[in-house]
Amino acid sequence: MRRMVHAAALAAAMAVTVASTATFAPALAQEQAPAASPAAKPAAAPEQTFRIGVVRQVPPQPPWIAPLSAPPEDLGVAGAELGIRDSLASGRFLKLDYTLATEIVPTEGDPLAAAQKLVDGGVTFLLLDVPADQLLRIADALKDRDVLLINAGAPDDSLRQQDCRANVFHVAPNRAMLTDALAQFLMTKRWRNWFLMIGRTEGDRLYAEAVRNSAKKFGAKIVAEKTWDYGPDARATAQSEVPRATQVGEYDILITADELGEFGDILPYNTWLARPTAGTHGLMPLSWHPTMENWGASQLQSRFFKQHQRLMQPLDFQMWAGVFAIGSAGMKTRSSETAKVRAQLLAPDYDLPVFKGVAASFRPWDHQLRQPILLTHATNTVTLSPQQGYLHQRTPLDTLGFDQPESRCKLN
Amino acid sequence: MTRRTTLSAGLALAGLLVALEAAPALADGRAFVSNERDHTVSVVDLTSMTLIETIKTGRRPRGITASPDGKLIYLCASDDNRVEVYDAQTFKLVKTLRSGPDPELFVLAPSGNPLYIANEDDNMVTAVNVENNELVAEIPVGVEPEGMGVSPDGRYLVNTSETTNMAHVIDTKTNEVVENVLVDSRPRYAQFNHDGKQLWVSSEVGGTVAVIDPANWKIIKKISFAIPGVNKDAIQPVGIRITKDGSKAFIALGPANRVAVVDTRTLEVEKYLLVGQRVWQLAFSPDEKLLISTNGNSNDISVIDVASEKVTKSIAVGRLPWGVVVVP
Numbered sequence: 001m002r003r004m005v006h007a008a009a010l011a012a013a014m015a016v017t018v019a020s021t022a023t024f025a026p027a028l029a030q031e032q033a034p035a036a037s038p039a040a041k042p043a044a045a046p047e048q049t050f051r052i053g054v055v056r057q058v059p060p061q062p063p064w065i066a067p068l069s070a071p072p073e074d075l076g077v078a079g080a081e082l083g084i085r086d087s088l089a090s091g092r093f094l095k096l097d098y099t100l101a102t103e104i105v106p107t108e109g110d111p112l113a114a115a116q117k118l119v120d121g122g123v124t125f126l127l128l129d130v131p132a133d134q135l136l137r138i139a140d141a142l143k144d145r146d147v148l149l150i151n152a153g154a155p156d157d158s159l160r161q162q163d164c165r166a167n168v169f170h171v172a173p174n175r176a177m178l179t180d181a182l183a184q185f186l187m188t189k190r191w192r193n194w195f196l197m198i199g200r201t202e203g204d205r206l207y208a209e210a211v212r213n214s215a216k217k218f219g220a221k222i223v224a225e226k227t228w229d230y231g232p233d234a235r236a237t238a239q240s241e242v243p244r245a246t247q248v249g250e251y252d253i254l255i256t257a258d259e260l261g262e263f264g265d266i267l268p269y270n271t272w273l274a275r276p277t278a279g280t281h282g283l284m285p286l287s288w289h290p291t292m293e294n295w296g297a298s299q300l301q302s303r304f305f306k307q308h309q310r311l312m313q314p315l316d317f318q319m320w321a322g323v324f325a326i327g328s329a330g331m332k333t334r335s336s337e338t339a340k341v342r343a344q345l346l347a348p349d350y351d352l353p354v355f356k357g358v359a360a361s362f363r364p365w366d367h368q369l370r371q372p373i374l375l376t377h378a379t380n381t382v383t384l385s386p387q388q389g390y391l392h393q394r395t396p397l398d399t400l401g402f403d404q405p406e407s408r409c410k411l412n
Numbered sequence: 413m414t415r416r417t418t419l420s421a422g423l424a425l426a427g428l429l430v431a432l433e434a435a436p437a438l439a440d441g442r443a444f445v446s447n448e449r450d451h452t453v454s455v456v457d458l459t460s461m462t463l464i465e466t467i468k469t470g471r472r473p474r475g476i477t478a479s480p481d482g483k484l485i486y487l488c489a490s491d492d493n494r495v496e497v498y499d500a501q502t503f504k505l506v507k508t509l510r511s512g513p514d515p516e517l518f519v520l521a522p523s524g525n526p527l528y529i530a531n532e533d534d535n536m537v538t539a540v541n542v543e544n545n546e547l548v549a550e551i552p553v554g555v556e557p558e559g560m561g562v563s564p565d566g567r568y569l570v571n572t573s574e575t576t577n578m579a580h581v582i583d584t585k586t587n588e589v590v591e592n593v594l595v596d597s598r599p600r601y602a603q604f605n606h607d608g609k610q611l612w613v614s615s616e617v618g619g620t621v622a623v624i625d626p627a628n629w630k631i632i633k634k635i636s637f638a639i640p641g642v643n644k645d646a647i648q649p650v651g652i653r654i655t656k657d658g659s660k661a662f663i664a665l666g667p668a669n670r671v672a673v674v675d676t677r678t679l680e681v682e683k684y685l686l687v688g689q690r691v692w693q694l695a696f697s698p699d700e701k702l703l704i705s706t707n708g709n710s711n712d713i714s715v716i717d718v719a720s721e722k723v724t725k726s727i728a729v730g731r732l733p734w735g736v737v738v739v740p
Contacts, residue, residue, distance in 0.1 A: 090576035358645040
């Protein structure tokens with residue numbers, strides 16, 4: 001933290017921010033015409049502009065919010081802004097320009113209309129943080145438009161399986177990747193008997209399903225399962241209710257499936273037995289966390305802090321990764337044509353440095369970004385998965401989530 | 413107290429290794445090793461192969477180099493935003509130099525002045541006059557500048573930016589970027605060979621080393637690596653050293669725990685030498701008989717006998733050894 005605060009650099013960073021996040025002028029119409037082929041003379045490539053958009057739908061609010069985890073207003077968007085800044089700082093050497101336009105949609109609003117508005121305005125790369133059903137609506141509605149969609153938020157396994165779409169790439173890890181990452185670590189620790197506590201939302205049900213699949217995949221045993229039915233806000237009575245709710249006999253670790261955050265935070269230290277917790281709370285599998293420092297991560301954290309005056313959260317990281325995936329692919333294509341960028345994202349030698357020790361890349365069979373997953377508690381990154389010893393013929397990263405043989409995705 | 417105990421245990425272990433192995437080539441010189449997490453520099457005597465001093469430094473010491481006469485040691489204290497200058501004989505702090513924010517790596521002009529510093533957090537290369545601590549130039553480069561190399565004649569300075577994935581060529585007469593060479597992901601280090609005819613740039617995440625022709629700044633070849641039993645993801649080239657006669661290049665491969673030996677004429681990898689964990693930077697002894705590698709995760713250095721291309725020793729140093737320089 002001490003490194004992050006530097007007044008002079010801060011001022012400089014802020015100045016760049018203003019410049020880099022300038023929104024579109026409406027005069028984008030001429031951009032709509034198919035770009036002239038820049039292939040003729042690569043050395044004298046014309047200036048290329050990558051028009052990137054973000055649609056974020058504000059998720060439903062939990063019944064209560066722990067003061068430390070109140071979501072910032074610019075959650076996610078801040079990461080996209082840093083992605084633009086990093087892309088610009090690199091792209092200027094090649095005369096590449098990157099712009100960002102953002103639409104924040106209220107919980108009850110229509111993200112499709114927002115997406116259409118951005119695409120009509122000239123956006124050809126669109127990052128989405130919307131629920132899975134909305135993402136499918138948008139993907140299908142824009143199927144014949146010249147726009148590449150990047151899912152930066154929805155963790156649904158179905159979007160990588162039966163509901164995958166050819167025009168969508170995923171930088172957000174899906175639930176199976178997250179729970180596989182956790183399972184590998186718990187098996188490494190020999191904590192193989194799990195007690196699964198499930199919340200009442202659909203997301204919780206899907207998270208629990210992913211936990212069960214990971215247990216099966218890596219040889220853990222779910223010795224008990226319960227649904228949390230003590231009401232939405234049991235903070236005041238946790239000390240008496242949680243011990244009763246957790247009397248299920250012997251187990252090694254309590255795994256929580258509570259994506260909304262109704263009860264996960266009140267379980268630790270209130271359980272009947274002295275056991276650790278993991279899952280959506282406790283030891284959490286995440287794409288990113290402010291305590292991540294190694295492999296150059298502290299540089300990304302510090303750039304983010306300078307630009308936004310707060311810590312970088314998983315959605316910020318995912319948005320950064322989505323924008324920078326386009327930015328870095330664009331450095332190689334030197335063309336903002338979506339077809340070329342798309343081909344580059346899927347090229348065998350494409351790699352995206354994500355500050356997690358090894359490069360990330362997209363799985364050709366479902367367009368999921370394969371990447372290491374952090375296991376962190378509130379104040380420390382404990383480890384990253386894949387764990388040592390989980391081998392794979394292609395890359396250990398493919399031990400997390402859906403490998404090619406398990407894929408039910410048909411992209412064409 | 414704890415650290416002292418660990419240190420002596422490590423020494424005992426190193427001693428044991430000495431006893432077990434055949435006598436290696438002897439070389440004079442002292443290796444100065446920056447320990448990123450300990451905020452220290454370990455001084456290892458290469459004649460006796462023992463740790464003779466641990467110097468307390470500024471916070472997060474990383475890049476380390478020496479004046480051409482070997483009398484001064486320059487050190488980037490990254491978290492203290494300064495360059496520290498130590499007397500190589502007395503180990504005393506002589507002075508500190510301005511560095512710009514978050515200095516990570518630097519290179520000294522062949523003449524010994526100025527010092528070119530990569531400011532990792534600031535997308536900038538800072539040139540500082542080491543005599544009077546005056547700012548000579550600030551040169552904007554790509555995101556996360558790190559690797560720094562200078563041509564033997566001092567004319568060209570090369571900086572690699574880790575996120576922009578470029579080697580930026582800077583004309584030291586004008587202090588302006590004159591060329592940008594796109595290389596593979598996360599370029600870490602830049603090294604000219606001694607006649608200035610080749611520039612080598614390592615890409616940590618891309619897993620390759622680009623050999624560039626400084627006559628036209630075009631890539632001659634990208635060297636890639638394959639080690640049986642080691643996953644491709646773990647092969648992450650970082651530090652590079654090339655022998656004075658220009659025949660061999662040694663490349664540290666990070667978490668692959670190997671140093672690659674490359675024939676500079678054919679640009680083929682000849683051999684992989686097993687060293688400690690997460691090998692980071694390399695330095696020759698002044699007579700080039702020995703090559704030292706810093707091994708970040710095993711908290712030691714490996715000593716490589718250059719003639720026989722064998723690893724002869726490991727010596728415990730501080731926590732997360734990062735850079736190394738050897739002076740007579």
